[in-house]
Amino acid sequence: MSTGKTPVTEAEQEQYNQHAMEMAYKVDKYRREQMKKRIAKAGGMKNINPRDLFPEYNKFGYGVAMETSRVGENYVSEELQQKADKLGFRFEHLATTIGTVVHGIDLKKKLTTEIVEFLEKTLSERKVIFFRNQHLSADEHVAFGKRFGMLDAFPFGRPSENPYALTIVHNEKSPGQENGFHTDVTWMERPSLGSIAQMLEVPPKGGDTLFADSHAAYLGLPLKTQQVLKHVEGINDYRQFIGTVSEELQHEYKKRFPFGVSHPLLRTHPVNGKTALYLNGGFLNHDSLYDIRTGKKLDVEKSEKIVNFLMQQHIHPEYHCRFDWHEGDIAFWDNRACQHCAASDYYPHRRVLRRVTVCGDKPFYDPSQDHMDPNNVAEGSKL
Numbered sequence: 001m002s003t004g005k006t007p008v009t010e011a012e013q014e015q016y017n018q019h020a021m022e023m024a025y026k027v028d029k030y031r032r033e034q035m036k037k038r039i040a041k042a043g044g045m046k047n048i049n050p051r052d053l054f055p056e057y058n059k060f061g062y063g064v065a066m067e068t069s070r071v072g073e074n075y076v077s078e079e080l081q082q083k084a085d086k087l088g089f090r091f092e093h094l095a096t097t098i099g100t101v102v103h104g105i106d107l108k109k110k111l112t113t114e115i116v117e118f119l120e121k122t123l124s125e126r127k128v129i130f131f132r133n134q135h136l137s138a139d140e141h142v143a144f145g146k147r148f149g150m151l152d153a154f155p156f157g158r159p160s161e162n163p164y165a166l167t168i169v170h171n172e173k174s175p176g177q178e179n180g181f182h183t184d185v186t187w188m189e190r191p192s193l194g195s196i197a198q199m200l201e202v203p204p205k206g207g208d209t210l211f212a213d214s215h216a217a218y219l220g221l222p223l224k225t226q227q228v229l230k231h232v233e234g235i236n237d238y239r240q241f242i243g244t245v246s247e248e249l250q251h252e253y254k255k256r257f258p259f260g261v262s263h264p265l266l267r268t269h270p271v272n273g274k275t276a277l278y279l280n281g282g283f284l285n286h287d288s289l290y291d292i293r294t295g296k297k298l299d300v301e302k303s304e305k306i307v308n309f310l311m312q313q314h315i316h317p318e319y320h321c322r323f324d325w326h327e328g329d330i331a332f333w334d335n336r337a338c339q340h341c342a343a344s345d346y347y348p349h350r351r352v353l354r355r356v357t358v359c360g361d362k363p364f365y366d367p368s369q370d371h372m373d374p375n376n377v378a379e380g381s382k383l
Contacts (some may be wrong), residue, residue, distance in 0.1 A: 051374065056222050060318040063220025067097040067213060070274075070372055075100070076125050083118050093126075098213040098338060099321030100126040107134045107144055107330065116147050119332075123194065124271050128211045128321070128333035128340075135328040136198060138162040138354065145196050145356035152185070152192055152357040155257065156241040160354050167200075168353045176344030176351065181212055181314040183335045184357065186280040187238040189261045193360035196332045197353050199325040206346035209331065210322050212314035212339045214276035218266065221277065221313065223374060226266075228306070229277075230367065232298070233262045235288035236280065264365040265289075265310065269336050273369030276337055281311040314339045335360065 042048050054062045071077045075093040076084075084091055084102075092101040100122060105115070122129050136144065138161040145151050151164045160167045170176040185191045218226070237260045242250045253259070267278035289303040290296060297303070313319075323331060333340055367373050 059220045060316045063216040064096055064318050066219040067216040080121055095321035097216050098127045101130040123334050127338040131330040133328045134330050138165045141165055141356055145358055148358045150359040152359050166355045171350040172348035175347050178342040179344040181339040181341045182280045183339050186236045187283045190362050191360050192335050193358040194334045195355055195357050197355045198330045199353055201350055201352035202325050202327050203346035203349035203351045207351045208322050208324050208343050210320050210341045212319040214338050215274045216319050217313045218275050218277040229265045231291050231293050232289050233264050233292050235260050235262055235285045236283040240282055263363045266365045267363045268366045268369050275370045275373050
């Protein structure tokens, strides 16, 4: 069928290519000359701040590079690698700064204090850790979670055989809806430290979960944005969970659990001191941002603009790892350090996951604890 377009002649294409090649050489020469001048003006490449080599709108690779540099360009610290070797465990790293499968461990067995501390250290460095082929019962799942702290029951979902375990079922009647990047339960005054999920039934295709590095996402923000966020908090609540229940139940929920809690948009990790970009767009009221120094609310339009911009940061693939589930696999992610997104690409098939949530603490922001925070690093310093 004719498209109605006149085909390009061979002569026209040859002329275009000739112009393209000539201009490519000219612009390449110009850019090289500009870079030489820039290096000379700075007194050498070692004095160029790597952040400045990335355009203001695209510093995602810089964020990853900064986060990687914390452990000397390796996936984990030398200390952690030595500990893994000593315990007989093998690491399989899924991405540059986030996501590691720990092989050689049986979670059904009683874990020593040394192993628990090793897993805590691995979680701190890699944000999310995975275990293949574990097949824990609900009680074993809960017992494993309790090795890392007290547990949070979930008041808005169906409990498993054990009330501390939440069962998440999706099928032809209930499509997956967790397919946006988020960190868990920011509607709580003390949001969870981490979530431990086990896949009980895997769909025949799809159903992967993606995880995004919130530390690298912070480091990849424009400096002006980082400066604005240093003094900003927002109000979070659980309105999305109670919108379909009776007014009587809504009143009871609000009586039992605080409805509306304030959290910073930048969060200091209580273990390693690193700064994370911290928000859940579903719980955060987009028009609620305020300056903690004055208590004054930001203009509604500005507040919504900031939140919408921040909600787009975790979607960049530079920050991601992707986990392909098999029945019995377990993921343990740090809600203080990453976001996750469950791909809903398996409808109408059945996907069943069980989750246990470890108690956390109240989020805070203290930039002085993070030695890699760009705002604490002198201009011109190297990675």
